Amino acid sequence: MNQSNTRGSVGRDVTGGSVGRDVTAGSVGRDVITRRGLKRAGVILGLMFGAAFAGFPVVWMALSSVKSNTEIFEFPPRIITENFSFDAYATILTDPVKLRFFFNSYVVGLSVTVLTLILAVFAAYAFSRYDFPLKRLLNVVVISVQALPPITLLIPYFGLMVTLGLYNTYPGLIFTYMVFTLPYAIIMMTGYFNTLPRELDEAVKVDGAGPFSALWRILVPLSVPGLVSVGLYTFMIAWNEFLFALTLTRTQDMRTVPIGIQLLMGQHSYEWNEMLAMSVLGCIPILALFLFFQRYFIGGMTAGAVKI
C-alpha cells in the first residue's frame, strides 16, 4: 500500500501500484480502475462516517463552549452562535481557584514524568543488562502490576497516606501515580535497551568507566526517542487520573483539573459553558503534545501491546 498513495489521484495510483500490471493486460484494465474507484469511494465514505463518530462530540463541545448558557440547550440547536463570546474562558482564566487546578496538574504531571523516567531507566538497565536470581519473578510482577485494580489499592492508600502524612499533598499523588506508570515505563525501556547492542557499554567499560557511566553516557542518549514516548504517555496518565486525585486530596488548593471539572459539575450544574470551557482548556496540553509528538505518542501507545 505504501508505494502508491503519496499522491491522491486514482490515475497515479493505478500506474504506481500493483494494479498497474492488470492495466497492461488490456480489456480488464478499465474494469479494475472502476472497481478500485468504487472501493476507494466506499473507504472514503467509511472514513467520513468514522470521523463524524469520533470528531463530532469534540467539535460540539468546542462550539458549545462559546455559546451563552441559555443557548447551549436551545431547541433546535444552533451550530454557530450569534452571541459568540469567550466569556466562559475569561471566567475560568481569571479565577485563581481554577488556575490553581491547572498549576497542580502540571506540578504532579511533570514530577511523575521525571521521576518515572529516572526510576524506569535504572530498573530497565538491570533487567536488560544483568542476570540475577529474582529476575524472572520480578519480571512477572512488573507485567502483572498493570492489572492491579485501582479500587483495591484505594482503600488502604487512604489510611496509608494519612499515616505517612502524605494525605492531601503533592508527594502523595506523585508516588501513587508512579505505582501505575512505572511498570509500563520499565517494560518499554527494557525493550528499548534490549535493542541496543551490549558491545556499546562494554566499550565504555574497557576505558575504565563503571556500568553507571555506560548507562548514562551511552544507553540514555541513544534512547531519547523511547524516553520521549514513555514520558508523554506517563504525563498523560498523570494529567488524566481521576480516582486517586478525588480520594487522596481534600482541599481546593490541592485539586487537579479532572477534579476541578467534576466540582464545577456539582456546584452550579447550570454553568454549562464554564464547564465546557474548562474541559477544552483541560485537554489542550495533551492535544498540543500529541500534535507535536504524534509519532512518539503512537509509538508509546502501541509498544505495550505490539511487542513487549
Next chain:
Amino acid sequence: MSRLNAPPPVTVEAPAPTVPPRGRRRRLRRHLTPYLYLAPTLALMVLLMVVPIIMVVGYSVMDNVITNQNPQPVGLENYVEVVTDPVFHTAVRNTIYFTVVSVAAHLVLGLAFALMLNSGLVSGRIRAVFRMIYVLPWLFTVAIIAVLWRLLLNPNGVINYLLDVAGFIDSKVEWLANPDTALHAITFINIWAGYPFFMVSLLAGLQGIPKNLYEAARVDGAGAAHQFWHVTIPQLKPIIISMVLLDFIWTTQQFALIWMTTGGGPINVTEMLSTFTYKLAFSRYEFSLASASAVVVLALSMILAFFYVRHQKARD
C-alpha cells in the same frame, strides 16, 4: 540477598581459595549491582503495592477499620455479606455486560478503522488527518468525556434533536437518567472513549505484516475476504489477544466514567463492581465490607492477569 552478605563457604566454589579477596569482592558487587539499580523501584513497589495489598486483605477480615479504633477479627463474615448482597449481583451483571460489549465493540471498531486507514486507497496526508481525528477520544480525560456526553445526551441535547429530526424518537429521551437506557448509554460512551487504543495498535500491526504474504495469497487466487481471514487475522492474532485481555482487565475496573455520568444510578442499573466498592467505602464508610469487595475485584483481575502474563511470555 542475605546469602550474598555472608562470606561464601569455601567448599561451595572450588576455586575460591585461589581467588584473591579483591576478585571476590568484585563478584559480590556484580551480584548486588542489579538490585542497586532496582532498589528505588522495589522500595516504592513494596511500600505502595505489597503493603497496601496486605492491608486490604487484613481490613477485609475485621469488623470495621479506619473509623473504628479497636477492630476485631470476624473471619470471612464480610465476604459472605458482600457476596450475598443483591446489589453486588447487579454490579457483577452490569460489569459483565459493560465489559463484554465494550471490548467487542472496541475490537470491531478499532479493526475497521485501522483497515480503512491502511487500505492504501487514500493519500498519505488525508490518512494522517483521519488518524488524528480517530485518536481524539483517547486523548481526553474521563472527566471531560463525561462532560462531553452529558452535553450530547442531555434531554435537550443535540443527539435527541438529531434522532427527533430523523424520526427515530418522538419524545425527549433522558438517556442517562432512564433505567432502560442508562446502562446502554454509558456502554456506548465507553466504546467511544476506548476504541483508539485498539485502532492504533492494530494499525501498527497491519503495517508489520509482510507484503509477500498477500502476494502469495493472491497468486493462489484468494479474494479479499479470504486474505482477510487467512492472512490478516492470523498475523494480528497475538496483538488482538494482548489487547483484548488488557482491555478486559481495564474495563472491568472502570470507575471514573460511571461515577461522573450516572454515579451507578438510576436505582443501581449502572452499578459496577468499582462503584459498588467505592460507595461502600466512601459513602457508607463500611471500610471492611469495601475491602472484602475490593479483594474480590483483585482476585478477578489476577485471574485475567494470569492469562495476560502467560500470553505475553509465550510471545517472547
